[in-house]
Amino acid sequence: MYRVSLGDDGAELRPLEPWQAEEFLANIERGREFIGRYIGLPDAVTNLMSSRAYLQSYADKAATDTGRIYGIWSEGTLVGGVLFRTMDVAHGTAEAGCWLEPAAAGRGLVTRAARVIIDWAFEERGLHRIEWQVAAPNTASVAVARRLGMTRDGVLRGSYVHRGERYDIEVWSVLAPEWRAAASER
Template sequence: MFKYDISENTYLKLLDLNDAEELFALTDRSRDMLREWLLFVDNVKTVKDTERFIQDAMQQYADNNGLQAGIYYEGKLAGVIGYHQINKEHNWTSIGYWLGSDFVGKGLVTNSMRAFIDYAFNYLKVHRIEVRVAVGNIRSRTIPKILGFNEEGRLREAEWLHDHHVDQVVYGLTATEWRKIKASSEEKVTL
């Protein structure tokens, strides 16, 4: 079972079927905000839809091909962060994330990303992490920038969003770059 403490009031936990009702309620409450950038929302109409997502996520974890974790803040499910897949041949993964509307602006995704980056490089031993974000999703694009990802390019019309294609920006980070970022931040703390 995967559980990762971020702070005294925030942790990540592998999603399981016990989370289905709370995750569905969070998705449903945040539907309008999430729908602007996330296509999956239209396919989540009942708790059963959320249960199927969690079952798929549990199978993904069992197959050692990534994980989907709930972001918990003050005991409440606040959002989801996950590795889309783990490409073992080329030794990379990509990360996706979302928060419920009640939890935006608390640094939860940024801190969850730090944990997921550390876990990917130190435990999963991947060499590279990618984040792909729709060009217009400024809030979501800020997170990889804050964490030291490099903007590597723009994929034209790479994502279908309800009734049109949108461009995506690709951000990348290697294990070597992350170690330098961590060393630099530790130096600043000790000075």
């Protein structure tokens, strides 16, 4: 996948690679507090070296088929992304995730981008289950899981510590047969 249109608004999804570390860092800087409310990405990407290292870790995962990262561009600017934090092709599972800077929120970009990568995972890679883990108070991310047609599998109570605060994690998932059935109705 080189670039995929995300709709009529000109937004597109592209692989995010180490050579784009400066652009990735700028995206994180624009949304550092917003993005970091519930996820540690802004704490991991603090300068150009850590930005490059983060993207390199996903290039390494892509090379070993254990993860992927994609950027969402709107009007030529990187505004967020979606990823497979983990992929276990042998077991047919992956965990998807996302981030988005505040200026791009509320436009359905993450939902549209997640649909593309989930469809790829099921149809091209033959995975069976995609999971979405989210801090319970992150209502925007919970809403994405719902829009993707995922089922809430349960809650891992008090299992996630972020910036000194403990959160419940909701686990959502969709299985390949469910995804295909829903796709035929879209």
